[in-house]
Amino acid sequence: MGLWSKEQLRAFIRENKLVTAQDAQNALKDLFAETIQEMLEAELDTHLGYEKHDVKNKQTTNSRNGKSKKTIASEYGEQEIVVPRDRQGEFEPVVVKKHQSNVTGIEDQIIALYAKGVSTREIQDHLQHLYGLDVSPTMISNVTNKIVPLIKEWQNRPLQSVYAVVFLDAI
Template identity: 45%
Template structure:
């Protein structure tokens, strides 16, 4: 019986499967039987789709020779083993005499109906797994043998794409460019080491945000940022109106050396962090509450008044507010 939300196609399929289960005495509790049914269903669907692709390729359906307008024709089938989450299954791939048929539902060298295998390998590689680990993982999880050379060939595919993205031309002027580094741990030659990823994010004059570049270095330094800034200039950036950076020593000087007219704005978060260095832990919460009123002020006049009040309250213990900001 069809359910209320079933489409006509789903209702027909539900009735067909119900009859199939009854006629073949399938034990629903037995996972082996269910897996076998799923494999049979997938193979039928895939083979049907492949036959339709061949009809489209040749321009006529099987035995419909009156509508044949090509000198190419069908040439039987070849069998292929596909790996699925329900186990391996055999499907018949149609062939043509000229060898021009390129199926899309199951591509020529594809041997799995799970998610794209190359994407899985690249994802594991990006997360720091070695080619040996990837090979073992694919064998244990999918029972698929993939050599180190094949994995290296797949991962090497992304290198030209990354290089092209890193060297693409940029806008001449950016309203704001945010520059910071993210520190993370990565496996390198069998050891876990710390690396810094330098990230430059720009907002162009139309208000659109774009990642200008991402670069991996040993650790964050003004010298490395200088090389990145020169790289941005070589890619077409002529001026940056505002550069938002942290308090890294030498960073403002590196920016001024490449873009002398750029206004440098230190990140508020880093300014607040610098403030807390001078404050005892027990007074940290009340001081931060007062400082928040300065940064959250709706206008410059109110902010200056709050800053004056903050200075009067706390300068007796920690000196002038200039020591904080």
């Protein structure tokens, strides 16, 4: 993944008792589900106009109202997530729409576009064109802001002192 140092990765492997490739796949599946959860939470924050437990900035009569379970399918297989709800029932999730159960490829598109420096409005147009998702630039900013700490950690990771390089010249 490149987001962790070798020590952190080894600790993760020991902690999760990863032995086989299937074990690693299951661990990635869990990480993916957590990322989708954070994206849904960011989307609800955008919809309500305030973050969870930030009642000082609440300027609406609507509020959070629990969560509902949902099973989704992605590149990592099937997993169960919980979709946050609002009290007035106005929240329409965009990342994982109501009645949508397949999210294959969406997560890669958002991260890839963000990594290439694409603006939030261009990401919005791209998601609309490819997936029919209507998302606001504010929601995209909120989602990417939750991912930024992981990106910064990866960018500032210590590099190895030596890398193996193979150069082939075919004439």
